[in-house]
Amino acid sequence: MRPQPARILSIEQENARTRTYTLDASTPAAPGQFAMLWLPGLDEKPFSLLDHAPLRFTIAAVGPFTRALARLAPGDTVWWRGPFGRPFRPIGTDHVLVGGGYGVAPMLLLARRLRAEGHRVRSVIGARNAEELLLVDATRAAGAELHLSTDDGSAGTRGRVTDVVTPWLNQDPPDTLYACGPHPMLAALAAACAPAGIPAQLSWEAYMRCGIGICGSCEHDGHGHLLCADGPVLDHPPSLAGDPLPPDDHGPRIVGVGVGVGVGAGAATEFSTPGNPTTTSPVTPSAKGTTTPTIAATPATTAPTPATTATPTPTSTSTPTPTSTPPPSSPADGAHRP
Amino acid sequence: MPPAAPPRDDTPAPDRGVDLSVEIAGVRLPNPLVLASGILGTHASLMERTARAGAGAITAKSAGPVRTGHNNPSCFAIEGGLLNAIGLANPGAAAEAELLAETQARLRPLGVPLIASIFAGTVEEFGRMAALIAPSGADLLEVNISCPNVADDYGEPFAASCPTAAAVTAAVRAEVDMPLVLKLAPNVPNIGRIAQAVVDAGAAAICAVNTMPGMVIDPTSGQPVLDNRSGGLSGDALRPVAVHAVYQVRAAVDVPIIGTGGVSTAAHALELLSAGATAVGIGSAVYAAGPGLFAQVRDQLAAWLLEHDLTLDAVRGRAHSRPTPNEPPTPAPVPHHVPEPAA
Ligand SMILES: Cc1cc2nc3c(=O)[nH]c(=O)nc-3n(C[C@H](O)[C@H](O)[C@H](O)COP(=O)(O)OP(=O)(O)OC[C@H]3O[C@@H](n4cnc5c(N)ncnc54)[C@H](O)[C@@H]3O)c2cc1C
Ligand SMILES: Cc1cc2nc3c(=O)[nH]c(=O)nc-3n(C[C@H](O)[C@H](O)[C@H](O)COP(=O)(O)O)c2cc1C
Ligand code: FES
Numbered sequence: 132m133r134p135q136p137a138r139i140l141s142i143e144q145e146n147a148r149t150r151t152y153t154l155d156a157s158t159p160a161a162p163g164q165f166a167m168l169w170l171p172g173l174d175e176k177p178f179s180l181l182d183h184a185p186l187r188f189t190i191a192a193v194g195p196f197t198r199a200l201a202r203l204a205p206g207d208t209v210w211w212r213g214p215f216g217r218p219f220r221p222i223g224t225d226h227v228l229v230g231g232g233y234g235v236a237p238m239l240l241l242a243r244r245l246r247a248e249g250h251r252v253r254s255v256i257g258a259r260n261a262e263e264l265l266l267v268d269a270t271r272a273a274g275a276e277l278h279l280s281t282d283d284g285s286a287g288t289r290g291r292v293t294d295v296v297t298p299w300l301n302q303d304p305p306d307t308l309y310a311c312g313p314h315p316m317l318a319a320l321a322a323a324c325a326p327a328g329i330p331a332q333l334s335w336e337a338y339m340r341c342g343i344g345i346c347g348s349c350e351h352d353g354h355g356h357l358l359c360a361d362g363p364v365l366d367h368p369p370s371l372a373g374d375p376l377p378p379d380d381h382g383p384r385i386v387g388v389g390v391g392v393g394v395g396a397g398a399a400t401e402f403s404t405p406g407n408p409t410t411t412s413p414v415t416p417s418a419k420g421t422t423t424p425t426i427a428a429t430p431a432t433t434a435p436t437p438a439t440t441a442t443p444t445p446t447s448t449s450t451p452t453p454t455s456t457p458p459p460s461s462p463a464d465g466a467h468r469p
Numbered sequence: 470m471p472p473a474a475p476p477r478d479d480t481p482a483p484d485r486g487v488d489l490s491v492e493i494a495g496v497r498l499p500n501p502l503v504l505a506s507g508i509l510g511t512h513a514s515l516m517e518r519t520a521r522a523g524a525g526a527i528t529a530k531s532a533g534p535v536r537t538g539h540n541n542p543s544c545f546a547i548e549g550g551l552l553n554a555i556g557l558a559n560p561g562a563a564a565e566a567e568l569l570a571e572t573q574a575r576l577r578p579l580g581v582p583l584i585a586s587i588f589a590g591t592v593e594e595f596g597r598m599a600a601l602i603a604p605s606g607a608d609l610l611e612v613n614i615s616c617p618n619v620a621d622d623y624g625e626p627f628a629a630s631c632p633t634a635a636a637v638t639a640a641v642r643a644e645v646d647m648p649l650v651l652k653l654a655p656n657v658p659n660i661g662r663i664a665q666a667v668v669d670a671g672a673a674a675i676c677a678v679n680t681m682p683g684m685v686i687d688p689t690s691g692q693p694v695l696d697n698r699s700g701g702l703s704g705d706a707l708r709p710v711a712v713h714a715v716y717q718v719r720a721a722v723d724v725p726i727i728g729t730g731g732v733s734t735a736a737h738a739l740e741l742l743s744a745g746a747t748a749v750g751i752g753s754a755v756y757a758a759g760p761g762l763f764a765q766v767r768d769q770l771a772a773w774l775l776e777h778d779l780t781l782d783a784v785r786g787r788a789h790s791r792p793t794p795n796e797p798p799t800p801a802p803v804p805h806h807v808p809e810p811a812a
Binding site for chain 1: 507508509510511512514515517518530538540541542543544545546547551553555558685687689690692694696752753755756759
């Protein structure tokens with residue numbers, strides 16, 4: 132899809148340099164997915180979805196683009212395309228969610244979805260100090276068991292999020308840990324989860340250009356993972372025992388579930404079909420041997436995805452061979468294009 | 470009565486010995502599907518991944534003088550394709566040579582050849598870039614004289630005229646022994662003449678085509694969406710342009726052609742092969758399907774050849790000879806005479 136214009140409906144100041152923007156647009160999406168925001172003449176940058184119906188983003192002003200966003204007011208227009216990337220894929224019914232800095236944004240959407248399913252959710256929010264903590268009230272309101280940590284001890288536990296989480300991993304282990312935040316935080320969490328045998332789903336960042344898995348800019352780990360298409364959420368340890376390379380034999384990749392973007396066949400394992408709000412299967416075996424429905428992408432109320440249109444395949448006209456069995460067409464042909 | 474179709478059988482085609490291998494300038498490809506330049510060609514890991522996913526050859530992202538590339542938006546999907554102006558972001562030819570050497574070490578055990586790609590701003594610079602890339606051990610050297618995504622001083626002029634295209638080819642030829650693939654632009658009056666000029670100057674193969682210049686304007690702001698304002702159109706919309714270009718090149722020269730543009734199915738690949746291509750580039754389609762597309766198209770192609778009892782050799786260039794039916798051709802329909810209404 133090309134960037135779509137949307138009005139800013141409202142802006143909330145979260146702390147000195149972070150604001151939450153609510154747009155006059157919606158899209159089906161799942162927690163952990165992101166969108167590219169564009170300001171004409173300036174740049175286009177990736178941001179996690181805080182919510183999808185309507186679209187909401189929590190954005191820290193750190194450089195030219197995010198500072199330009201910070202100068203906008205309700206009524207102004209921003210452009211977006213997405214959602215992109217593989218979302219969180221919840222396993223089990225007992226979850227630990229960790230957000231550091233603006234990494235709290237996707238964790239809040241995930242917490243809401245998991246609580247709506249009646250699951251146990253422990254949310255950990257970390258920052259340098261109390262002033263930098265984000266989305267604390269909203270996370271509490273979502274019904275999560277809330278735990279705070281600050282480097283200076285000005286709120287919650289003094290220290291790092293790992294100081295909060297590590298004791299749980301043996302004493303009261305969750306089925307899965309999910310996290311988004313600075314890379315050192317993610318690496319520390321991966322290192323803590325590994326010996327306890329807790330699967331972790333971690334959302335990483337890399338420089339993004341296309342956002343749709345072809346330019347190679349967001350290669351992440353030397354194993355050929357593209358964060359915009361195979362991520363941003365990656366499994367730790369990688370789900371492929373023995374082969375560090377991503378699997379390319381499971382059909383079309385997810386290219387988003389947004390307006391004007393078709394849902395690939397491969398998406399069926401993680402998303403319900405947009406327009407079918409009640410679908411929560413298929414089920415994924417949980418780490419504790421129970422099964423639990425995966426979180427379905429909730430259809431947007433204001434911007435339903437048009438039915439994917441299959442472009443007719445050029446077929447039997449092409450060969451002079453009289454046995455005109457049509458040349459085979461890939462399932463990717465047309466059906467998954469915007 | 471059409472002859473009976475060959476018996477069907479569900480064994481995967483490759484096991485049943487359909488030979489999909491092709492040769493380009495003495496380099497053997499296990500199948501004709503080539504990863505196009507600029508798609509996933511930035512990292513050794515991604516090129517290895519794509520080779521494992523079934524590609525028959527891998528083209529690296531074009532390298533030349535160091536460039537950071539254009540600002541975003543630099544690539545997005547539109548109806549029928551992609552528009553991009555990545556701007557030849559690359560780490561420079563010297564760093565590229567190291568990347569290529571690492572990639573080659575990963576690809577060799579897989580039997581998948583590596584095609585290096587270079588661009589430059591002047592004829593002499595093309596020669597220097599080629600000399601930097603040559604020690605990398607890549608199997609073929611693609612010379613990108615056709616990128617529409619850099620300002621006037623780069624790209625387009627070289628592919629747009631016979632003398633400049635030939636001059637670049639000769640300059641690179643003088644520097645390196647590797648077989649050269651010249652990558653041509655679709656937006657020229659007669660691509661066959663350009664192909665003839667570069668083959669006369671030493672090109673061993675042709676890649677046709679690069680993207681078509683294009684622009685998308687956001688109707689709300691009135692601004693071009695690409696930060697570079699214009700860019701290159703690829704994907705489905707480019708396919709008829711690519712098929713025609715390959716047809717013209719095949720009519721003009723007798724060297725292997727890597728037909729590239731809008732391929733996402735075996736049916737599309739068959740179009741380019743029938744137009745005269747020896748191999749088929751795939752780029753934009755990776756967006757919707759992921760690298761797994763290569764194995765899919767490869768297996769579909771093998772199954773189709775088996776079913777129609779044809780070989781790649783038999784398919785190549787079929788479009789250049791008309792079928793000879795038994796029946797005399799049907800005469801063109803005579804238009805009905807519509808009497809003029811009486812005044
Ligand atoms: C998947 C993903 C989700 C993100 N979600 C959020 C979010 O919810 N809230 C938020 O405040 N920030 C988020 N970010 C980070 C955000 O993209 C950067 O802060 C923003 O691009 C900075 O741009 P700038 O011009 O303001 O600053 P710059 O000075 O240009 O950049 C500051 C830093 O941002 C990063 N960055 C810059 N450009 C890009 C790019 N094109 N792609 C990726 N990273 C870039 C780099 O690490 C850079 O050092 C996310 C990034 C990714 C990859
Ligand atoms: C994002 C992107 C980047 C590209 N970069 C290059 C490049 O660096 N060098 C080059 O010769 N061609 C480049 N191309 C052109 C492709 O190699 C190919 O010729 C063209 O996209 C048509 O094939 P397709 O329709 O299968 O994508 C690029 C194309 C895209 C979409
Ligand atoms: S940003 Fe282009 S491949 Fe991920």
